[in-house]
Amino acid sequence: MDLRFLSRNWYKTLATTLIAPVLYLLAFGYGLGRGVVIEGYSYLDFVIPGIVALTAMTTSFNAAGMKLHVDRLFYKCFDEALMSPIGLFSIVIGKTLIGVLRGLLSCGILLIACFVFSPMPAVDPLFWLTLFATCFVFSFLGVLVALVAKSHQDMSVFMSLVILPMSFLSGTFFSLSQIPESMRLVLWFSPLTHSSLCLRASTLGQPFPWFSFTILLFFGLAFLFGCYFILKKTSL
């Protein structure tokens, strides 16, 4: 049903999810960052993987989380899934997949737009693997928050207190080597930090940070089991 919704509203959905990253790209990459060099790369080349990670996060989180939130609290049609003979894991995965699909679609289109600004170095399989994992991680997080939220305000509060700071601080727009050690330690608890590191390494031809990739997967598993236990606790 989420696919049916997407097919009916694809132009609105994609347009709204792409506006922010394209603006970031123009403002930070093409405007402010013009002529800036970070770690030996042009700022535009440096920032594109960060913006891709950021887009994957916000699109996947919103697509999986907001739809479930509406289904659960406003349309109240999520009960239909809970009352059907389908396993709780399957329900979580089903609700997650729309976030993954929309995250990949938005990032794919964004990448095409990025090529217009800066022909990027090779986008290798590890880039796609990380992008796929990032979409899963934040879709699981979206589902988790939507299952816990008791009101629309709860979702907004989470977006403001967690998603928004994560967007700007997780090494998306700057290098983690530029910030104090203590701050860097805090940012290691953000899954977006690890996603940015992996995407940037795979795009710029640096050694792939498998440790960060493992932590990203760990976040995904933690969110998945979180969803399962919330459902298990409240329904049968």
Added chain:
Amino acid sequence: MEELIATQDLTKTYKDVHAVKGLDLCIHQGEIFGFLGPNGAGKTTTIRVLTTLAKPTSGAARIAGFDVAAKPDEVKKIIGVVQQHLTMDLDLNLEENMDLHGRLHHMVSSERQKRIAELLDYVGLTDQSKRMIPDLSGGMKKAAMIARALMHKPKLLFLDEPTVGLDVQTRRLIWNLIRRLNGEGTTVFLTTHYIEEAEALCHRVGIVHEGRLISLGTPAELRQKVGLVTVETLTNGKFSQFKYFPDREVANVYVQSLPSEVKTVIIREANLEDVFVELTGKKVGDDER
């Protein structure tokens, strides 16, 4: 007759609110069973537990022999549920909502298409199949929810306040639909706070008050508990008093003995509201005012 719903000392507590207290119930196949009580009596909570949407705090509930807590998937295959509020996906049209329900119950495509056509015809909504849910009237939405709940051919249909908010004409259409379903073999468990609905539809009624089942029987049996005839007296247009009698003859004797300050006397057949008032000291709608 086969026992379809059985509960033993079923209790559901939310934090410090005891929504259902020690419910013992047995409902047989083929029945239309009504759970009658005011809002907040525990009717919807009972349905949520029986339909696997909420875990019982203690006690046991079995549907067709399957323990609700231990075998929820078996229970889900047997039951259809129509909740009090609209639970359709408003981003989908009627046919898509029904198709989704069929998919959730592992029905194959050809089977789903056949069943959707059958059910839309059954509830008179064939022409509305492509309409989006918000464009349907209140009665159509309720009929659509019933049709959707029947997609997987459930043996037992739960209806939570099936006619709340509907006009009288639509209410009667829904009643006829429920009777027709029951006549074709579907057991129905419904909750209502409409006295006339319980009397018109149900083979047996359970009266529930503050989480407890306080009386159970056929409408006639329940009325007999207080008396078949009610005498309502109004003194100076202000005070209403109810007395119950086994027949009109005894009621008439009582009326003749009333003092002269009693200005208005109504003699009528007792109804389930009288039973509720007698058992609880309240009218069914009192808690909502």
